[in-house]
Amino acid sequence: MHFTIQRNKLVEAVNDVMKAVSSKTTIPILTGIKITALEDGVTLTGSNSDISIESFIPAEEEDYQHVDIRKTGSIVLQAKFFSEIVKKLPSETVDIEIQENLSARIVSGSSEFNLIGMDPDEYPQLPQISEHHAFQMPIDLLKQMIRQTVFAVSTSESRPILTGVNFRIENDELICVATDSHRLAMRKAPIESGLIKNFSSVVIPGKSLNELNKILEEKNDTIDIVITGNQILFKTKYLLFFSRLLEGNYPDTTKLIPMDFKTEIIISAKEFLQAIDRASLLAREGKNNVVKLTTYEEDNQIKISTILPEVGKVEEFVPCESLSGEELKISFSAKFMMDALKALDATDVKISFTGAMRPFLIRPLDQDSILQLILPVRTY
Structure with a gap:
């Protein structure tokens, strides 16, 4: 040579x-x-x-x-x-x-x-993958979908299936879901499914998707996604990226997503994120990095607060564009909320609550292709 x-x-x-x-x-x-x-x-x-x-x-x-x-x-x-x-x-x-x-x-x-x-x-031969189970999508869309979900995978090996992102196709729509059982990220996008109409869902390790996202360049080209028994191939003009698939059945996350809400707020994502960030300066000293949200419907605002007896406290009021429903006090992880808001990449977000101890949803206003779900933290 x-x-x-x-x-x-x-x-x-x-x-x-x-x-x-x-x-x-x-x-x-x-x-x-x-x-x-x-x-x-x-x-x-x-x-x-x-x-x-x-x-x-x-x-x-x-x-x-x-x-x-x-x-x-x-x-x-x-x-x-x-x-x-x-x-x-x-x-x-x-x-x-x-x-x-x-x-x-x-x-x-x-x-x-x-x-x-x-x-x-x-040197071992690369897997031979039949292109029978293949579909295409824009590279920049795939990168966005990975970025908006992969952060929510579990880092614990106690349930290996949750360390991956679930990819499934339903009715010419790719649905990506990640959850660590305390939060959930979901993103949907229409695709041309090519030769494949429906396949039973596959779970791709989060670490593999992070590496793929680092390699793929932001451009308008398409990427081929080819699925076989225990491997998935991402294929561009000059790159082949193979990943093993995780074995096991991914939990049915559709049952986790609430449909009826008691309290809803619409708020500026940037202002809300900055308030959570400031509250987390004290919250991260605590065990669970927890902040509390309290609604005040008559003033059309919410209060973000953290109290640590040995350190001090922080309170901040944030105006809402709209606030409706029952008054609410709820505590949650500041990190989870900040991760969710950054992933949504929206100007305004709608946050829908079903009660102080029930999961709640964060979504961009007027867009149902993406949502984040967070479980509250019980505080005494």
Whole structure:
């Protein structure tokens, strides 16, 4: 194998696949990046037990040459050293040549490195996925849906299924749900489901989706999403991102979402978020980071407060655009509320309560494709 490649293209691809390389693996070959050079370009692959990432650099694109392939072949190089080397090479091009005994000669400008490689035949094959269960959606929409749900996954391994985001398609609509049993985030979006009409829901690890979101660029292109038995593939023009799926049945969250409300407020999301943020300066010193909300219908405002006997207290009144229903005092996690408001990304929000000890909903005004649900905290 022998090729010369644009260093910036190589660095981009290395950064992408490094997100799938684990230094803690018990399989030595997986500490490496597999590099394969064919006539049409160079493919880099990184893999661990959860995700596999393949990044392709075309030899030519729009009459611009990224790679000059002198000889085809493949090698696996230690990811830790290779990634650091390519970032710091001095020239705009990099020449990589595999010599005898799987030794890689890496030359850029006046700098030359020699790395001992590993046998590419020992590198595990990426999953073979039939594209029968496939659909497409805009990349920027997928990134938004992940961002608006993934923060609500559980970080506890006591219920592994809750550490993922539930993807399901119903009536040409993709529904993404995440919950840690104390809060829930849901986002819906219409899609063209292609060859697939209905599939039983799948659960994608939250960690996988976070890594995918870091790699995907904000642009108008579409992404293919392909589902098979225990794997999901996200596929763009030059990137393949495989993730394992979590096993088990995701709980039926539709039963958690209340339909009848006793108190509703409409409020500026920014003002409400800032008030919660200020109250949390004291609240986070407490065990549960709890703030209290009290409604005052006659004044059309709410009070946000926190009292910590050993520290002090904070009170702030926030005007509402509208407030209706029963008077209410309710306590909840300041962090959960701030996470929810940031995810909604709305100017005004409607908050619907069913009582002091019942779950409540936060939604953008006049939009039903997204909602956040939070369980209150019992305070004595």
